[in-house]
Amino acid sequence: MIDKNSYRETPAPLFGTRFATGRLAYSDLDFWQTNGQQEFSDGFGQLYLERPSEYAFGVGLDITIPRELKLERPLEKLEGISVGSSVRVAKQLSDGIHIATENGDIYLWDGSSLTSLGTGFTGITDFYEMRGNQYACRGTSKLLKRTKKEGNYTETDITFLEIEFEDDFEDGNLNKWDAKEGWQVQGSVVYEGQYAAKASGAPYYLKKKIALSNKGSFEGYFRFGETNKWHYPFIPLSSDNVHLRFIVAANDGHFKYYDGSYKNFPTDKTYTADTWYKIKVSWDGTSHKFQVWIDDVEITGGGITSIIFSAIKEIRILNTNSSGTGTMYVDSVIVKGESTGLSFLEVDAGDLGYGFFDKGLKRTDDGENFLPETGFLYALPESEGQIIRAAKTYNQIFFATSRSLFTLLSGGLGVKIADFSSETSINNFKNDRFSSFLIFSVEKLGIFFVSGYNIYPTNIHKLNPFFKFTSCKGIATRGTDIFALVKDETDWYLARCNMDYKKFPMQWSLVQKLSFTPSYIFAYLDNLYVVDTNGQFYKRNENKYISSGYLITSRFDAGMRKVNKLVKSIESFQEDFPQGTKIKLRYYRPSKELTPLYEKEFSPGEDTRFDLENPVKDTSFQIGIVLESEDGSNTPLVSDLTWTYILESSKTGKKEFHFTILGTIAEKRDGSVYDSETSESLTQSTSFRYEGKELREIWQDLFNAASSQKALNFVGFRNINLPGIKLAYFGSGKCKVTIDRTNLCIKINMNGTEKTISTEDRTLEQLCSLITSETGNKVSAKVSNSAYKDRSAEDLVPVLGIEISTNEREFYLGTDVHSVMFRSNYPRLTYLPDTGFINVVLIEV
Incomplete structure (x- = not known):
C-alpha cells in the first residue's frame, strides 16, 4: 500500500531555457526552445554538435549545396558491359580510357563501348602516350606499344638495361677484371681514348663476374691480328657452367655462332685483319634468344633461338682457342644487365617524361629511350623497397613506395614528404588529383591530401567514431567532384567530396553502400564508372535519384552534458516535397549502433512535425532524417532540421512529489504466510506482495517507467474527481478509451x-x-x-484503456493532475527483516 503519511510536495527544479549554442536564430527565449541545423556540407564523423555544418553519419544524401539536403545519384549496372575480371589500371589517353585487367586483356573504353586492344599481357601497371604512340608498362624489361594509336598493343624489342660493368681501360690498368693473365693495357693500338687491352700468343681469358642476368647486352670494339686463327670476342659462362659461343671470329674469315656446330649467321659477315669492329650481343634467357649486331647492323635475322641457355653469370673474352695462338685487341667494353623495367610514366608540362622504375627514375623525351643509361636521376634508398605508384598534379609529380610518398623537384631530385611506416602496404597510395591537390589513401589509416609539401587528413579515417576506415580501392576526380571506393570493417561504400564551395578536399560524405566488391573507379567524359571484381561496369546515373538516404545529426547536449533535456518535437522544413517521395523523422538515444528510438513517416502535403508521444528526457540526443523516392524521379529538398526541447534548470515554481510504497505482508513463494513471531529468519525464498503483486514486481514496473525517461501522467493525493x-x-x-494528460x-x-x-x-x-x-x-x-x-x-x-459499452460511463475532471518524470536515482527499493518499501520522487515538468 501507499503510506499516505509519507506523501509530501516540495519545490522542484524545472526544465528551463538558455541561449542556443548552435543557431541563435532558433532561440526565442521561450519556455520551450528550438535548435537545429541548416546545412551539413562539412561531412560526417562529428560525435558532438560543435561545428554546425557537420553531422554524425549518413548514407545516400547529397550535402554539397548549403541548405539543400536531397537524395544522391545512384550507381547502376551497365548491362552487357564487362571486361571479364578485375581491373588493374585504367588511364585516359587521347582516344579514350585504356583498361588493363588481371586476366591480361587490354580494352579501349570510348564512353559507350569496349574495343579489345590485345590479350595475354598480364601485370600491366600503367599506360602513357608520347609522340603519337601509346605504351603500356608491365614492370618488366619490354614495353607494349600501339603505334600511332592504331591496331592492338604488341610487345616491342625495347629493353630496359642498366650498365653493370665498364672496362675502365682508361685508368691504365685491368683492375676491374677478375682474371687477366696474358692481357695488358697498351696505348699504341686503340679505338678511342688512350688505352685498349691486348693479348697475343697462347690463349688467355679476360673475365668478369656479373650479377646473375637473365637478360642483358654486351658491346665493345674488337680488332683481330689474323683471319686464319680462332678469336672469341664474347664467350660468356651460363649459370649452368656452359660456354655460350654467341659470336666467334673463325679461322676462315667469317663470323660464326655455335649451337652444336659452327654456323655462319643468317646475314653472313666476314672480317679482315687489323680492322676495328663494333660488336654488340643481346640475350634473353627466357625465350633462349640472342641477337648480334656488327657495326650496328643486325646479322641474326631478328634473333637465333637454337642455343638453349638461361642466365649468364660471367663475361669472358678469349684471344684464341686452346690449340692455337692469336692476337686480339679490345676497347670500350660495356655490359648491361636486366633492369627491373618501367612501371609508371608521367609527362610534365614541358612534354618531358619521367619514367619510374623499381629503384629510381629516369627521363625520356620519346617514351622509349631513357636517360641516364647508368643509374638514375634519383635512386631510392634501399630501405624504401620499390616504387609502387606515380601521379601528378598540374604543377607537381609524385611517386610512392609501400610506405612513403615522394615529390619530384626540378632536376629530377626526389624528396620524401610523408612516411607511413606503421601501415606499410602495396595497396597504399591509390590516388587522383584535383587542381594542385593530390588525394591519396593509406590502408587502415584513411584518405589524405597533399597541398605543396604538406599532408592533411580528411574526415575519412580510422578514428572516425561512426566509420572506421580500413581500405580503399581507388580515387577518381570528375569535374568538381572527387569520388573514392572506401571500406569500413565490413562494407564497401562510394564516397564523395564536392569542391564547389570548399577550399580543400577535406569533407566527404557517403553516396551509396555497394552491393558488390569493387576493383576500380575512373571518370571519363563527365561520367563516373566503377568496375567490380568480375569486370562488370557500373555508371553513376545523373538523371535519377537513389531510392533512400538518411542522415543522423551529431549528439546535441546544448553545451551542458550533465543537464537533462526534455525533447518535445522534431521538425523539418522543405523547399520542395514532391509527390512520389517521403520523409521520415527519427529520434536517437546516443549509442554506437545508431538505432532510432522513435520514427514517424510523412507524405507530401503533411506537416513534417514529429511530436513525441511523451516528451523524452536525455542528457544528449541525436535527430535523424530519411528521404525516399518511389521511382527516383524526384527528391525532397530539405533546408532545416529542428528540434524543440527544454533544459533542466534550478529555477523554482514547480513541484516534487514524494511518497513511499510499503510491503507489509511477507509470504514464501509457495504462498504460505510467514510467522513473524517465530525465530525463523527470512530467506531468499521470501518475497513481498502488495495487492497480488510482489513488491519487487511493483518496483520493476516503476523502474521500467523511470528508465523510459518519458513524461508521464500523475494524479496527486489531493485530487478530487469532478x-x-x-x-x-x-x-x-x-x-x-485512453486519456493522456501529458x-x-x-x-x-x-x-x-x-x-x-x-x-x-x-x-x-x-x-x-x-x-x-x-x-x-x-x-x-x-x-x-x-x-x-x-x-x-x-x-x-488520465485513464488507460478503459472499456465502454452502450451504458454511459463517466470520465472525470481532476483537481490534482500533473505531467511528471522520475527524479534521478528513483525509485529506490529497501528490504527490512519482515517488510519492505519503495521510495518514489516525481518531478513536475
Whole structure:
C-alpha cells in the first residue's frame, strides 16, 4: 500500500531555457526552445554538435549545396558491359580510357563501348602516350606499344638495361677484371681514348663476374691480328657452367655462332685483319634468344633461338682457342644487365617524361629511350623497397613506395614528404588529383591530401567514431567532384567530396553502400564508372535519384552534458516535397549502433512535425532524417532540421512529489504466510506482495517507467474527481478509451481502429462534439449534467484503456493532475527483516 503519511510536495527544479549554442536564430527565449541545423556540407564523423555544418553519419544524401539536403545519384549496372575480371589500371589517353585487367586483356573504353586492344599481357601497371604512340608498362624489361594509336598493343624489342660493368681501360690498368693473365693495357693500338687491352700468343681469358642476368647486352670494339686463327670476342659462362659461343671470329674469315656446330649467321659477315669492329650481343634467357649486331647492323635475322641457355653469370673474352695462338685487341667494353623495367610514366608540362622504375627514375623525351643509361636521376634508398605508384598534379609529380610518398623537384631530385611506416602496404597510395591537390589513401589509416609539401587528413579515417576506415580501392576526380571506393570493417561504400564551395578536399560524405566488391573507379567524359571484381561496369546515373538516404545529426547536449533535456518535437522544413517521395523523422538515444528510438513517416502535403508521444528526457540526443523516392524521379529538398526541447534548470515554481510504497505482508513463494513471531529468519525464498503483486514486481514496473525517461501522467493525493463527460459505444466489437494528460489528447480504440483527438485548448462541449463526429456517431459523448460546458478538456483525469459499452460511463475532471518524470536515482527499493518499501520522487515538468 501507499503510506499516505509519507506523501509530501516540495519545490522542484524545472526544465528551463538558455541561449542556443548552435543557431541563435532558433532561440526565442521561450519556455520551450528550438535548435537545429541548416546545412551539413562539412561531412560526417562529428560525435558532438560543435561545428554546425557537420553531422554524425549518413548514407545516400547529397550535402554539397548549403541548405539543400536531397537524395544522391545512384550507381547502376551497365548491362552487357564487362571486361571479364578485375581491373588493374585504367588511364585516359587521347582516344579514350585504356583498361588493363588481371586476366591480361587490354580494352579501349570510348564512353559507350569496349574495343579489345590485345590479350595475354598480364601485370600491366600503367599506360602513357608520347609522340603519337601509346605504351603500356608491365614492370618488366619490354614495353607494349600501339603505334600511332592504331591496331592492338604488341610487345616491342625495347629493353630496359642498366650498365653493370665498364672496362675502365682508361685508368691504365685491368683492375676491374677478375682474371687477366696474358692481357695488358697498351696505348699504341686503340679505338678511342688512350688505352685498349691486348693479348697475343697462347690463349688467355679476360673475365668478369656479373650479377646473375637473365637478360642483358654486351658491346665493345674488337680488332683481330689474323683471319686464319680462332678469336672469341664474347664467350660468356651460363649459370649452368656452359660456354655460350654467341659470336666467334673463325679461322676462315667469317663470323660464326655455335649451337652444336659452327654456323655462319643468317646475314653472313666476314672480317679482315687489323680492322676495328663494333660488336654488340643481346640475350634473353627466357625465350633462349640472342641477337648480334656488327657495326650496328643486325646479322641474326631478328634473333637465333637454337642455343638453349638461361642466365649468364660471367663475361669472358678469349684471344684464341686452346690449340692455337692469336692476337686480339679490345676497347670500350660495356655490359648491361636486366633492369627491373618501367612501371609508371608521367609527362610534365614541358612534354618531358619521367619514367619510374623499381629503384629510381629516369627521363625520356620519346617514351622509349631513357636517360641516364647508368643509374638514375634519383635512386631510392634501399630501405624504401620499390616504387609502387606515380601521379601528378598540374604543377607537381609524385611517386610512392609501400610506405612513403615522394615529390619530384626540378632536376629530377626526389624528396620524401610523408612516411607511413606503421601501415606499410602495396595497396597504399591509390590516388587522383584535383587542381594542385593530390588525394591519396593509406590502408587502415584513411584518405589524405597533399597541398605543396604538406599532408592533411580528411574526415575519412580510422578514428572516425561512426566509420572506421580500413581500405580503399581507388580515387577518381570528375569535374568538381572527387569520388573514392572506401571500406569500413565490413562494407564497401562510394564516397564523395564536392569542391564547389570548399577550399580543400577535406569533407566527404557517403553516396551509396555497394552491393558488390569493387576493383576500380575512373571518370571519363563527365561520367563516373566503377568496375567490380568480375569486370562488370557500373555508371553513376545523373538523371535519377537513389531510392533512400538518411542522415543522423551529431549528439546535441546544448553545451551542458550533465543537464537533462526534455525533447518535445522534431521538425523539418522543405523547399520542395514532391509527390512520389517521403520523409521520415527519427529520434536517437546516443549509442554506437545508431538505432532510432522513435520514427514517424510523412507524405507530401503533411506537416513534417514529429511530436513525441511523451516528451523524452536525455542528457544528449541525436535527430535523424530519411528521404525516399518511389521511382527516383524526384527528391525532397530539405533546408532545416529542428528540434524543440527544454533544459533542466534550478529555477523554482514547480513541484516534487514524494511518497513511499510499503510491503507489509511477507509470504514464501509457495504462498504460505510467514510467522513473524517465530525465530525463523527470512530467506531468499521470501518475497513481498502488495495487492497480488510482489513488491519487487511493483518496483520493476516503476523502474521500467523511470528508465523510459518519458513524461508521464500523475494524479496527486489531493485530487478530487469532478463530473466531466459521459461516453457510450454503439459500434461492433470492443471500445477502449485512453486519456493522456501529458500529450493533451484522448484516444478511442474501436475494435482495432484508433482515433486520436486533441484536448488542447478545447472545452468539454467542443471535445464531445469532436468525439461524436470523428467516430462516425459510434461513440456518443455529452457533458455531464453537473459539469460546466466551457470547462477545459485538458483537466480530464488520465485513464488507460478503459472499456465502454452502450451504458454511459463517466470520465472525470481532476483537481490534482500533473505531467511528471522520475527524479534521478528513483525509485529506490529497501528490504527490512519482515517488510519492505519503495521510495518514489516525481518531478513536475
